[in-house]
Amino acid sequence: MSTYKADRTRQYIYIALLCAQGVIIGLLERMIPFPFAFAPGAKLGLANLITIISLFTMSIPDSFILMCLRLLLTTLLGGTLSTFLYSGAGAVLSWFGMLLIKQLGEKRVSMIGISAAGGILHNVGQLLVASLIAQSWTVMLYLPVLAFMGILAGIAVGIAAN
Template identity: 35%
Template sequence: MTSKAYRLVILSLYVAMALILSYIESLIPLPLPIPGAKIGLPNIITLVSLLTLGWPLTLLVVIARIFLSGFLFGGGFSIVYSLGGGLLSLLVMSLLLHFFKDKISIILVSVFGAISHNLGQVIVAAIVVQTTSLLLYFLFLMVLAIPTGIFIGVTARELMRLLGKTTIFSKLNLPQKK
């Protein structure tokens, strides 16, 4: 059985790492004509958290990261948009991992997470500006979500592989891969 204190330490580390990745991402200018497009670096931590802690605790990681990064590097609207994208992405990835855990790769989960993150943000934007014409914008974001989702998925997969060689998560009773 894992102690609550141990889980809290892991949870805090995830929030801190996701916040650091949010900051790093804010420093990386993407040479794209699409405003708001990002790589999604904090989603590496979201995926690792989903695989190690499950969705209820990952929900805390996502919400904490969104509010902290919004207050530190963004603003009120960035929090609203990020919540729309982050929560829809978390829901989709959690459902995929729950129903297809042994049949779907972490890379594909990440791609669906990236697409749903963009969809969530576009839905929030459409509600804010009260127009559905932003759905065309979603098509451009979806094209970008595929390579970024692959990158995030590969990175999370390799991080999980490396973490599996340590004893950090031994108290979390993770399923061992052969």
């Protein structure tokens, strides 16, 4: 086997392993009740740990493919169209935002900071979908509560990834 094929095979295996881990984490997290009643729907987003890891260990296209595969498989195995829309909007906005922030460099922003920003952006993406579905921007009034939860969750995920 040529070196290129062997390297690409290793990359596919790495994507598959991270994807499997992300799907398992995502499905397990859906079964855990979150104790904060003041923020219904809030969760830690532990599967985003895989997204952070991919941003630091893979090429940009491979990281995007991983995020999409993880989202699709998690939805197929334990979600609905609604969860796909909300999770998809949050995941894509979060991924792009974290990618852009990462470009600032290690001296300006840490992995924890990138993850915290991703947590907030994930919530913004979900609320944008909710606003479109509800045909009302008043849903965005929930953003301060979710942003606070997103920062905390992002810090926790960033610490775990670090």
